[in-house]
Amino acid sequence: MKVWRWIFYLVLLIFPFGQLASFYSPFKEFFFRVHLLDIAGLCFVLYWLVFVKKFNSPFFFRPLAVFGVIASISLAVKALFLPFGELVLPFFYLLRLYCWILFFWAMTDFIKKEKIDLINLLVLEGLAVSAISLLQYLFLPDTRFLFYADWDDHFFRAIGAFLDPSFNGLILVLAFILCLKKYFGIRQGNKNFYLFFLLLIGITVGLSFSRMSYLILIISFFIILMFKKKYKLLFPFLFFFVLIIFLIPKQTGEGVDLLRKSTSFAKIANYRQVLLISKDNLLLGVGYNLLRNEFFKRGFLAKENWQTSHAGAGADNSFLFVLATTGIFGLLSYLYFWLEIIKRTLKEKEIFFLSAIVSLLVSAFFVNCLFYPWILFWWGTILADFTAEIEA
Template sequence: MNTKAVIFGLLITSFIIGNIYRFSFFSPQVRISFLDISVIILTIVSLVRNKGRIIIKSVAVFAVVSLFSLLLSTRYGLPAQMIGSFYWLRWVMYTSLPILFANSVSSLSLRRLMIILSLVIISVSWLQYIYFPDIRPWFYLGWDLHYYRVAGSFLDPGFTGLMLVFILIYLSISPLRSLPVSSLLWGLAYLGLALTYSRSSYLAFLVAMAYIALVNHSAKFFTLILLLFTLTIFWLPRSPDGEGVKLERTRSIQARLDSWRNGLIIWRDHPLLGVGFNVYRYAQKEYGFITSADWQQTHAGSGVDSSLLFVGATTGIIGLAAYLYYLRYLYSVSSPLLRASLLAVLSHSLFLNSFFYPFVLVWLSLIFVFSKVDISPPLHS
C-alpha cells in the first residue's frame, strides 16, 4: 500500500468536500463527515504500520481524565455516554494523526500537501463566494444564515477564516520558492479572510502576525500589517441585506455572552470533573438552556463558544489542567510556525470551540510533523 498516496487522496478530498455533505450515525447528534471517515481509515493504517502500538503521551493525561469524566456522567443515560464516547474516540484519533504522518510522509511531501490543501481552501472559498454567496438555504441543516460572506466548504465564516489565517502564517514564515506565486496566494488568502467578516479570525490573524514580527524583531512588518488591515476594514463591501457583514453587529456578541454564561453556570455546579466529555448538550437541556424541538441537532447545543470553557464545563478543573499541560508542552517545544498557529487558535478559541474543530486538528497535526516536533514527550516532563 502506498500510504503517502492514501493520505494525500483522503485529505485533499476531505478538504474539498468539507462540511457540505455529512450524515447521521445512530443518532441525530452524531454527524459523520468525509474527513471523519478518512481519519478512521488513516487510524487503521497507522495501527497496522505500528503493529497496534500507538501511544501519544502528550495527550494521554487529558485523554484519561476526559474519559473518566465521561464514565461518571451516568445521570444522562447510556445513549448520552455512547455519543460522548464516539466524540472522545474521534478526538483521540485526530490527535494520533502526527504518528502516521511522521512515519509515512517526508518533510518535503508534507510541504507539498500543505501547499495543495492551501490551494484547495483558497479556491473553494472564492468559488463559494462568487457562485454561492447565499448559504441561507442550508439553515434547515443547522447552519447559520450567512449571506455574502466567505464560508468555503466548511459552511462557516469563522472556521474558514481561521483556516485562511493558517495559510497566511505558513506563507509568511515559509514562503514558496517563487516569490510572485507566494505573494499571489498570500493576497488571495488575505482577501478571503477579509470577506469572512469574522472578527475572531481577524483577531487570530493580528495575534499571529504580531508574534511573527516579534520573533523576527521587525516592527516594520507589523506596522505594515496594521496599515493593510485598517485600510481593508475601511474598504470592505457591505451588503444591505446581510447582517453578518456588519462588523458592528451585536446579535452574535449577545449570543456569545449567553453561551459563556451558560458554560460558567454548568462548570460552577460541576467544578472538578465537569458534566462529562461531550455530553454538554444533555446538560444544557437539563438546565433549560436549550428548549427547541431540534435540541439534538442544533449546533448551538453541542458546545460553548470558547474551547477552554468547553473543557472546563465538560471535564472540570482537573481536565482543564490536563489540557493546558498538553498545550503548554506543544508550545514549549515547537517551532515559530507551530507557535504562531497555536497562538492564532488560542485567540480564536476565545470565541469559538476552535481547538476541537476537526479541520483545525488536521492542519495542526501536519504542522507538528513539518516542524519536526517530538509528539511523544514523557509524562513527567
C-alpha cells in the same frame, strides 16, 4: 507504505470540502453528523496500527493521552447515571478524540518515514479552501437558507465549505502563516507565487467579515515580523489589510457590520451558561461531550431542535468546553499539554509554529475550534511536523 501515503492524500482531498463532505447517520435513535474527514483520518490511523512499525511515542503525546484518559473517566462516571441512548453519541465523540490523538503519533511516524513537502501540501489545502470560499461568495452570497438546516444564517460572507465564517477564516489564517513561512524561506525568484497566494488568502479572510479572523491574522503577522525583525513591513501590511476591509463590497445587514453586538451578547450568554454548569460539576465535569444533554435539561436549548442545532453541542470557548465536560482535572491536564508545547516552541525559536499556536489559542476563546475535526487534522499535522523535526 504506498497505501499509507495514498490514504494521506485521500485525507487531503477530503479536507477542503468541509461540511459538504459529511452526512447524517441513518439511525433516527442516534442522530449525529458523520464527517468523511473523520473516516479518512481513522483509516490512516488503522493502517498505521496494523501495518507500520512504530517509533516510540512522540514528544507531547503523553500529556495529550492523559487528557484523553480523564475525558474517558468523566464519561464513564456519568454513564452510571444515564440511559444507554444518551451515551451513544458522546461515546462516538470520545472515539473521535482518541482517533485524532493517535493521528498525531501516526503522523509523526509518517513524516519520519516519508519524504513529502508537507508545508506546500497544506498551503495548497489553504488555497483550495480560499478558492471554494471565493466561489461561494461570488455565486452563492446569500446563505440564509441554511438556517432551516440548523446552521447560522449568513449574508454576503465567505463561509466556504465549512458553512461558518469563523472556522473558515481560522483555517485560512493558518494557511496564510504557512504561506508566509514559504515566502520568507525561498529565493527571490519564486517569491511572487507565494506573494500572490498571500494576497488571495488575505482577501478571502477579509470577505469572511469575521472579527476573530481579522484579529488572529494581525496578531500572527505581528509575531512573525517582530521575530524576523522586519518592522518596516508591519505598516504596509496593516494599511493594505485595512484597505481591503474598506474596499470590499458590503451589503446591508448585521453580519457584515464589524461593530455588531448581537453575536457578542450571545457568546457572553453562552459563557455564563457553561460556567454555571461547570460550577455544579467541578471535578470531572458533566462527561465528555455530554454538554448538549446538559443544555437541554437546563432549558438552554429549544426542544424542537436540541439534537440537530449545530451550536448546541459545545461552548463558544474551547477551554470552557473542557472545564464543563472533564472538570478541573481535565482542564489542568489540557493546559499542561499546551504549556509544554509553548515552552518547547520558544526554546526552538520556531516563530511560524508559535504564531500558529497563538492563532489557535486566541481563537479558542471565541469558538470551540480546538475540537473541530478540520482543526484537529491541521493542528495534528503541523504539531507532528514540529515534533519530527525536534526529534530528528
